[in-house]
Every structure is written in C-alpha cells, then in structure tokens.
Amino acid sequence: xxxxxxxxxxxxxxxxxxxxxxxxxxxxxxxxxxxxxxxxxxxxxxxxxxxxxxxxxxxxxxxxxxxxxxxxxxxxxxxxxxxxxxxxxxxxxxxxxxxxxxxxxxxxxxxxxxxxxxxxxxxxxxxx
Numbered sequence: 001x002x003x004x005x006x007x008x009x010x011x012x013x014x015x016x017x018x019x020x021x022x023x024x025x026x027x028x029x030x031x032x033x034x035x036x037x038x039x040x041x042x043x044x045x046x047x048x049x050x051x052x053x054x055x056x057x058x059x060x061x062x063x064x065x066x067x068x069x070x071x072x073x074x075x076x077x078x079x080x081x082x083x084x085x086x087x088x089x090x091x092x093x094x095x096x097x098x099x100x101x102x103x104x105x106x107x108x109x110x111x112x113x114x115x116x117x118x119x120x121x122x123x124x125x126x127x128x
Contacts, residue, residue, distance in 0.1 A: 049122025071100045077127040089116035
C-alpha cells in the first residue's frame with residue numbers, strides 16, 4: 001500500500017509540475033482588436049468610439065484632458081477636423097511619430113478602419 005501511495009504521489013508531482021508551452025504568447029503576436037461591449041443598461045448610451053478606446057490600450061498613453069505619453073484627446077480634437085478622420089484612423093492603425101514629438105505611437109495593425117474611424121469621431125467631439 002505504501003508503494004502505491006508513493007507512486008501516486010510521484011505521478012501527481014510530475015503531472016502538476018509539467019509546464020505547457022503556449023505558442024500564442026510570443027511578444028510579436030498582435031492583440032485582438034477591442035470590441036465595444038455594453039455591460040449593463042447604464043452603459044447602453046455610451047459612445048461606441050469611447051467604448052472602443054476604453055477596451056483597447058489607448059488610455060495607457062492618452063487621457064481626455066491631460067498629456068501623458070501622447071497628446072490628450074482634447075489637444076488632438078483642437079488640432080484636427082472631420083476632414084482628417086481618414087488620416088487619423090490610418091495613423092491609429094499604422095502608428096507614427098513626429099506630429100507630437102519624437103515618441104512613436106504604437107501601431108494597431110489588427111484594428112479595422114471602421115473602428116479606428118469611430119474612435120477618431122469620438123475624439124473630435126472633445127473639441128474645447
């Protein structure tokens with residue numbers, strides 16, 4: 001009986017300590033595109049562009065009224081107009097640098113043009 005318990009214990013230790021590799025965890029794998037999700041009825045009236053921004057990594061570098069790594073959304077809204085929506089959506093997808101300093105904006109290559117436009121349209125509503 002003791003031998004049986006020792007063998008079961010060894011099997012449990014070996015099987016629990018086995019590390020499985022995940023090929024999708026490489027640093028060069030793109031994250032999924034953020035999707036606007038309505039969680040409850042209070043959020044039902046939320047602008048879709050804002051929901052996409054909140055669902056992505058945008059707020060890491062940008063805030064509505066404060067400069068962080070990149071410009072605030074109000075600064076962007078003050079600088080651009082509806083005529084620039086296509087260009088700004090492309091910049092979100094492709095990334096870039098030089099318009100607001102030398103720190104580059106990370107590309108979001110997995111994002112659809114339509115979602116990028118919704119985000120830009122929301123940002124432009126923040127004009128002071």
